[in-house]
Amino acid sequence: MNDKNNNANGQGVMPPSTLYLWRLRTLYVGYLERRITFSAGAHTFLLGLEDDVLLEVNGETFRARTLLLPAGISFSADSQGKQIGCCFLDPLGRDYLFHQRLMQRHESGFYSVSALQDKQLSVLTQAYRDSLEADQVYALLADLLFPAADTTVAGFMPDARIARIIELIRSDPAQNYSNEDLARHVGLSGARLQRVFKEATGIPIRRYRLWHRLFVTSTMMSMGSSLTDAALTAGFSDSSHLSHVFQSMLGMPPSAMLSHSRQNRVLVGAGEPGE
Template sequence: MSASLLYLADRRALFMGTPLTIRRHVLPVSRMILCLEGELRYQPFGEGPLIPCSSLLLPVGLPVTVDSSEALIADCYLDVCGFDYAVLRQQARRCEHAIYCDLRDEQPLREMLNAARLQLAPAAALWPQLEALLNPADLVASAEHYSDPRVEQVVARIKRTARDNLSVDELAAGVGLSGSRLLSLFKQQAGIPIRRYRLWRRLHYATCLLAEGCSLTEAAMGSGFSDSSHFSRTFSDMLGFQPSALTRSHCELKILVNPANGGESAAISTPPELAASSFKCDAHGRG
């Protein structure tokens, strides 16, 4: 079986492979989960029977359990401002418990992602093709979505300064708002508290440090956590498994960071042996 892959970019993150052991957790950003092989099931709010599906679109902040057993999945963490989510939900064949299921045009996406996984596609090749399939022009034009430009500016600043852990008042002052007004506006727009999003971006940066070969302690301290225990608790709370799972010698997980990333991750590039590989996909998403 191919190694699992974790792609990190400025707007999104993408995991492909057999998931690590996952417990019930609350989503830090909205997610699209696509079954590549096997069976995908979910349990809304962590209660009731497991419901089968071929793909899921999960809103931010929803407590959910996803059971993929031994399946291969593509798990895409979408942009925090909600544009991807607004576009993709138009494709859902059904909606249950605020969860959109079974996207209409998922097959081209499945074929492209499977080709990327099998060919170990470099990050710079994968993201443009994924962008085109997540946000086709016709659905972009009809998407009902508004993002306050002040929130977008704050998100961009948090990305640039993830390890600095700027205060809410500092972030608010940069866009001419009070701290309390920014707290309210960010929650309204993004669906999560700003403090939780700041933690998410620090986890993103810490994972980039792990990709560079840093230890858990070095990644924790380098991304602004007080210690490795705080980092591990936050990681587990948001993602459902311990970060130590990413560093175990038997864990076949490759982390690929987009060399075009802005902000704190800009210095981390795709490993040379991956950058040299090619990733080809035809108009129908086939490799």
């Protein structure tokens, strides 16, 4: 352990990194040992808790304490060995729209420097330092990273058809619904559904299905399942398939986030009532 990573509590013990899982959102707080490179499977909010995050998009490098990246964008991020927060936002885009009006847009399609970043960084630093539980963190992040349920987000127009498709995928993650099967549930053609779904979420249906399977796998492992059992239950063909998808979507192997040790925790929370 490096001295710079020692906890300020005087005991020289670094708090564990934590992966928080809620129904619509996922948050990682702690340290990443390597640069992460991937194509985001969800709208992503990055926060450098101690220093800037170095972001590379389309061959250009940027740096900021807070960064908002749309689903589907390919990027590389380096926390410079410092504490980081990485939050995957809700699939329908309410969170993303909430943050857009608070941040500066770049030509490469991402946003930086949130008007709320001082408060955001303070809460996530507290969550890491004090090893807070999932429901505590969720409550503290209301209207900072997640607009509260009663908060009106200007311009947000939920699409009930896409919400229905997402619910179907969640209800049975191992089920490989065809595009035509899903389209019939909401009265659209297969081609029209593909277009509408990507417009609403930023990613294709198949990619969202894989993204949700990662969530299911992580949740099951937090409850004690083995990697292989969790992968099969979530709909992956085997643990190798899971590892490949995890690496491509999150830029790291599953062990980096999901291993149970003194350095890592995986916690499941309730989220908003009714979600």
